Amino acid sequence: MADKEPLIITGKDEMRQWSRSARAQGKTIGFVPTMGYLHEGHLSLIKESHKHTDLTVVSIYVNPGQFSPNEDLSTYPSDFLGDIQKLKSIPGGVDVVFHPQNLYDYGNNDGLCDGENRVKTEGKVMSCLENNGMGHETWVRVEKLEKVLCGKSRPVFFRGVATIVTKLFNIVEPDVAVLGKKDYQQWRIIQRMVRDLDFGIKVIGVDLVREEDGLAKSSRNVRLSPEERKKALSVCKSLFNAKSDAESGQRQCKELRDCVVRAISEAGGKVDYAEIVDQESLEPLEEIKSPAVFCIAAWFGNVRLIDNIEINV
Amino acid sequence: MADKEPLIITGKDEMRQWSRSARAQGKTIGFVPTMGYLHEGHLSLIKESHKHTDLTVVSIYVNPGQFSPNEDLSTYPSDFLGDIQKLKSIPGGVDVVFHPQNLYDYGNNDGLCDGENRVKTEGKVMSCLENNGMGHETWVRVEKLEKVLCGKSRPVFFRGVATIVTKLFNIVEPDVAVLGKKDYQQWRIIQRMVRDLDFGIKVIGVDLVREEDGLAKSSRNVRLSPEERKKALSVCKSLFNAKSDAESGQRQCKELRDCVVRAISEAGGKVDYAEIVDQESLEPLEEIKSPAVFCIAAWFGNVRLIDNIEINV
Structure with a gap:
């Protein structure tokens, strides 16, 4: 069987239009949010999505909103073309890769940030969501679950995760979202958020995938x-x-x-x-x-x- | 012209099904969130909705999540049957009245709260979202706009407003939401929230309505x-x-x-x-x-x- 070429969408409006048009045709949509640099773990989520829905959308977006200024946003690995090859290799492939440039750009960029929403201060690349002029100020907080485990050493992390997933849910409008249990706390937080905010989305958690020697894929x-x-x-x-x-x-x-x-x-x-x-x-x-x-x-x-x-x- | 009888829906799933079915038929949906006890101000919002969409949904729900324990949740006026009469009297009427019982009940009620999500402690009726066993813990915060004006004396108010409106948006899935500029800060907060969280919804603000002597309708x-x-x-x-x-x-x-x-x-x-x-x-x-x-x-x-x-x- 020939590899399936995914449609690559970069615009929010185009993404939503695609989903609404698919839904109008009676199709169901599965969604797998990722930050790219895909591995077997991600591919297992896509295979799970295939079991539940007619179509599958994968997002590839490194979210600056979940990195603290001192964290590894600038060194987070990426390989977009390699990712597309991997997606094509999965039986059934994926229908859409949503690959936005900057989900926090509301058309009033003050020029401080580059296209990936990073600001250079004192030679250091950092997330600029907190201190730029774009005015993003709405955050989704899962107030108890966000504070334990990883939340202790990464205090803004889950605020950023819950917020970007809300944004992606509102843009992609899926029926099912598939998340990895590798990020166990993240999975539970999204589950709780979907319940508490009444999203019309079913959240499915998938067991983590390990290398042959046992190391969790990451x-x-x-x-x-x-x-x-x-x-x-x-x-x-x-x-x-x-x-x-x-x-x-x-x-x-x-x-x-x-x-x-x-x-x-x-x-x-x-x-x-x-x-x-x-x-x-x-x-x-x-x-x-x-x-x-x-x-x-x-x-x-x-x-x-x-x-x-x-x-x- | 005979008055139009609105469909009264109380269940989340039934509400979402209605909207999805309408959208599948190519209809657009306008949404007017209210806490009931309707007056001319509310009716002007509905008339505005008629200008933009095929169908109009009005919610009537007194949201415990935006009242502090010492505020007037228990004395907030209500007159559901009177509200329905008023809605029927508007030319064009409304299509659905969404009137849920308790939007924070996730099926694990510990029995402390009555059907309207109020808990009786020391003889005093109060909002029980903060201290019950239901586990609602996800809140949407518009961090700067929520702190000024009314936010100074009502610190949890806009957290509750932004959260309930998010829930209602996710249940009703409208194309347009119509809000009154009487609650000016609330209108601006919802506008900002819709932008920041990428809701696929257009927010329209409508001028306030006054009594003949000038008093703002409330x-x-x-x-x-x-x-x-x-x-x-x-x-x-x-x-x-x-x-x-x-x-x-x-x-x-x-x-x-x-x-x-x-x-x-x-x-x-x-x-x-x-x-x-x-x-x-x-x-x-x-x-x-x-x-x-x-x-x-x-x-x-x-x-x-x-x-x-x-x-x-």
């Missing part, structure tokens, strides 16, 4: 040196051990966490957090009695990786 | 005693004077404000704020050089009234 993995890459395996290995220990009867979260923190530290990683929380509320557990998820963020060199494993005992 | 006017009603006229009269003074050359905002505050205070009202601000940014002006709006909130007895007048010199 666009950031390319930034690991070979040595860091090896050390990073301590994350998934210790998570697998924790799950196995829990299934063998160890239900005390402190014990399970201590083992994981020790293993990662000994391998040379720096743990940001290692927490066992309730799968829905994301509240920390002392003892595993109900469906739990063990979530980890850790630094290897200057790369921050996250991983998680669900524990249903 | 559902809260019925709660004024005859004497308070008379005192309250000081608000519109002093606003008319300010506009006339500005048009005659007085551009200093301090002078204009002092006159208004004095007039209202002498009449026996208690001014909450009296500010001349930019029509879009709502930032206070020292001198009128660009399109401005003079906004007032004042108490008469235990009723808080708002009014405003645009000044284009």
